[in-house]
Amino acid sequence: MSQTPPSPVSVSAGNIDARIDAMAKVGLSRAAWFALMLCFFFANYDISVLTITLPSMRDELGLAGAELGYPVTWNLVGYCVGAYAFGHVADRHGRQKGLALTIAALGLGGFLTAFSWDVWSLTFFRFLTGCGMGAVLALCSAYIGELAPKHQRGGYLSRLYMVGTVLLLVIGFASLPVLAASSSGWRYLLAFGGLVLLVLPLINGKALVESPRWLVAMGRSDEADRIVRRMESRVGLPPGGTVSVPDAAETAATDDRLPVRALFRPPYQSRMLIVLGFWFAFYVAMYGYASYLPLILEGIGISTSDAVLVSVLTRAMPLVSGLAAVLLVERMERRTMVIIGTLVFAASLLLITLDLGETVATVGALFSSFGIAFMATPAYTYTAEVFPTRARGTASAIADGVGHLGGAVAPLVVLPVLTAFGARPASFVMVGLLVIAAGIIRLGVRTRDRSLTEIAA
Numbered sequence: 001m002s003q004t005p006p007s008p009v010s011v012s013a014g015n016i017d018a019r020i021d022a023m024a025k026v027g028l029s030r031a032a033w034f035a036l037m038l039c040f041f042f043a044n045y046d047i048s049v050l051t052i053t054l055p056s057m058r059d060e061l062g063l064a065g066a067e068l069g070y071p072v073t074w075n076l077v078g079y080c081v082g083a084y085a086f087g088h089v090a091d092r093h094g095r096q097k098g099l100a101l102t103i104a105a106l107g108l109g110g111f112l113t114a115f116s117w118d119v120w121s122l123t124f125f126r127f128l129t130g131c132g133m134g135a136v137l138a139l140c141s142a143y144i145g146e147l148a149p150k151h152q153r154g155g156y157l158s159r160l161y162m163v164g165t166v167l168l169l170v171i172g173f174a175s176l177p178v179l180a181a182s183s184s185g186w187r188y189l190l191a192f193g194g195l196v197l198l199v200l201p202l203i204n205g206k207a208l209v210e211s212p213r214w215l216v217a218m219g220r221s222d223e224a225d226r227i228v229r230r231m232e233s234r235v236g237l238p239p240g241g242t243v244s245v246p247d248a249a250e251t252a253a254t255d256d257r258l259p260v261r262a263l264f265r266p267p268y269q270s271r272m273l274i275v276l277g278f279w280f281a282f283y284v285a286m287y288g289y290a291s292y293l294p295l296i297l298e299g300i301g302i303s304t305s306d307a308v309l310v311s312v313l314t315r316a317m318p319l320v321s322g323l324a325a326v327l328l329v330e331r332m333e334r335r336t337m338v339i340i341g342t343l344v345f346a347a348s349l350l351l352i353t354l355d356l357g358e359t360v361a362t363v364g365a366l367f368s369s370f371g372i373a374f375m376a377t378p379a380y381t382y383t384a385e386v387f388p389t390r391a392r393g394t395a396s397a398i399a400d401g402v403g404h405l406g407g408a409v410a411p412l413v414v415l416p417v418l419t420a421f422g423a424r425p426a427s428f429v430m431v432g433l434l435v436i437a438a439g440i441i442r443l444g445v446r447t448r449d450r451s452l453t454e455i456a457a
Helices: 013-021 032-059 066-091 093-111 119-147 153-181 187-202 212-217 219-234 260-263 269-299 304-313 317-328 334-353 356-384 387-405 404-422 423-441 451-456
Strands: none
Touching: 013 212, 013 219, 032 066, 032 119, 032 153, 066 119, 066 260, 066 356, 066 387, 093 119, 093 187, 119 153, 119 212, 119 304, 119 356, 153 187, 153 356, 153 451, 187 304, 187 356, 212 219, 212 269, 212 387, 260 387, 269 334, 269 356, 269 387, 269 404, 269 423, 317 334, 317 356, 334 423, 356 387, 356 404, 404 423
């Protein structure tokens, strides 16, 4: 006589949330972590490789004057377009579809850029690449946050950034002989970015699975339960969980409103404005600094050769700050780390510009890079955490994508001050923007060691 199987634990948003938070680690396969590492690496690779290949593109394609700005400007435009479009897809049709589209755009854009034949083909391919760049980091950050226990969301993201930073340094040095060996070396470097397409086959039911939090929010509780059961088995927990959740922890399963509309209405309107305001102000200062650091250093009396050397040395500091972020991201409130990193960046700019000697200016330049890298991981983690599951992809991508418009505004804000009044006034403008950004993010909600359900309430 067969026995009646035990009744399954009620599957709901609160139940799935609690079961994931009860895991000692993320129940993803090694293939999934390899795929996520590739996503983070290649998104940042494309950003960094463009800087070193632009002179070679200019020479081979005969770019001059305003033409040099077209690929960069339209790359940022694509960033904003892709951020909204693919973030919206991720919320309406699933994290897997959103990730697949953004990775396809990033990979195809990078690969096709290698075959550019004039300024217009280059501009279009950079626009396509930007569409992928605009959402991949935000969606991967949101994805990890939804699959990770509440006390490990920032830790996993920090480790991925750390690995990516090491790989970028290695590839950065390896790219120099490629550029030197041939006038078409830039094409090989950009085509290499197309290898991110290797992630696409790993978006499946065993590696990059669908987010169970998203599934249950869409009313697909059985699918969510099956995925979480496999995750529980992988980390040594009994499939089905032993967690009971009070009714108060339950959340609405579905919402037929467009996510973007809900984001600009209470209670999420203030959160959207806070993260948008922070990213926009921060990116104006950061892009202004990154674009004109050698000019700023020269403007305060540091020789051209030393200015270039300092600019190169700043690339090594993310290793130090990345390690610090890994150690602290689950011990400190996320917004506190963002504020610290932003203010360290601001203080470093002051060290550069206060005419305290070349050594102090060099230290300032190095610590500015430290501050930027220190706040990056907690900032991305925080941006994804503060929104509900049904709108997290759209919100994260919009915040980062529209925030990047600050990069397009930077030449209109920083460069006129730099050319008309000098390096110090330009630096003071950027310091002011960073202080404003830190003040804005301070207004946000607390997220460390809180469940996503609780944060979204």
